[in-house]
Amino acid sequence: MGREIKFRAWDNGKMQKVDFNNLYVNRHHPTGTLYLRDENKPFGETHITQLMQYTGLKEADSGREIYEKDILSYEDGEESFTAVVEWSDWGFYLKGIAPNDVFDFADITDRGKVSATIIGNAFTHPHLLEVSDGTDN
Template sequence: MKREIKFRAWDNLENRWYEPTFEGYRGKIEEIMLSPRGRLTMRTMTELIDESMFPNRFELMQYTGLKDKNGGEIYEGDIVRTGEDNIGDPESMIGQVIMREGSWLIENEKMQEAIELFSEITSREVIGNIFEDKQLLEGKYE
């Protein structure tokens, strides 16, 4: 099975996501480039920003290769809710997608629990991410 390898980057300065593809957006083309050594560079029509000029500006998140129940791509750092059809899971849970020991997990630090992201018997739904929706992990959700 072939897994698609791709990334997205959170810009801590601009508080927005960048996808590593060309985007035609109001005449402004944006691109995030990742060097073989892991250095990020953002290119727009008007500027070129290398992360060496702005340390800790970008947070790189990897695509898990999985989609949620709505067909949305699941990335590292997403906040995921396990489904109501939680056969096999201890109970419904909300947690952050992380990589640990080569496996994608949903981790809820407050409950000190982690379960596998992939499941054939229960659905997963992305409800936010750790940059824009951190309160979802703090138990302040509906």
Template sequence: MIPKFKFWDKDEQYFIKDATIVLNQDGSVEGLEYYHSKLKYLVYNDISYYELIQSTGLKDKNGVEVFEGDIIDCYTEGLSTVKFEHGCFGLVCNGYFEGFENVLGKLEIIGNQFEHPHLLEE
């Protein structure tokens, strides 16, 4: 699987779709470079301005790619958030981290924690 990422701009509150990740010599992420559609030129910012979000490599029941931070309705457990913990991706259900094994094929993305935080409020 080829790793896939998307980027949430913390200040401007939107997802950046096409970007280049700039790495340091040690392989750590230094920043992000992309064409800013409003400013109409190439922008570079330190990675601290963005939330780096990785794909799980899985798709929901509708064929939509699942990313960390997605809010999932898995019907049996209610709403859950996709997280990367303990070296793997899974769901946080009722405060507990679980793998995807028991809910594969039942998952449906209904939003994400960045654009739809109200879905997680109780």
């Protein structure tokens, strides 16, 4: 069985879960802009600036779902890193922030549970994407 397909969206300064059935592309717009049907809006739609897909994985401790652009912190005594969840043609991976490296979910996952902690996401916590130089100013 494949993983569950879910999305969340970032738009106008807020994060929201998205029902896939309510997404559509405006083909009349030159860029094919993605919209979410929203009856509470004047034109019945919300423009989506960033769509993030569910990885199919959850935090081991809390069971929280892990999505694209989530920032994870991992520490096991031998290795530690902070990374953002990214997508490539071959699947989801962890793009290291500290250290600047690439990490594989397979190394920190057991039966769909990830032994890392979600500490934020790239949109509501962009400061977590900055690399510290180790000095106090």
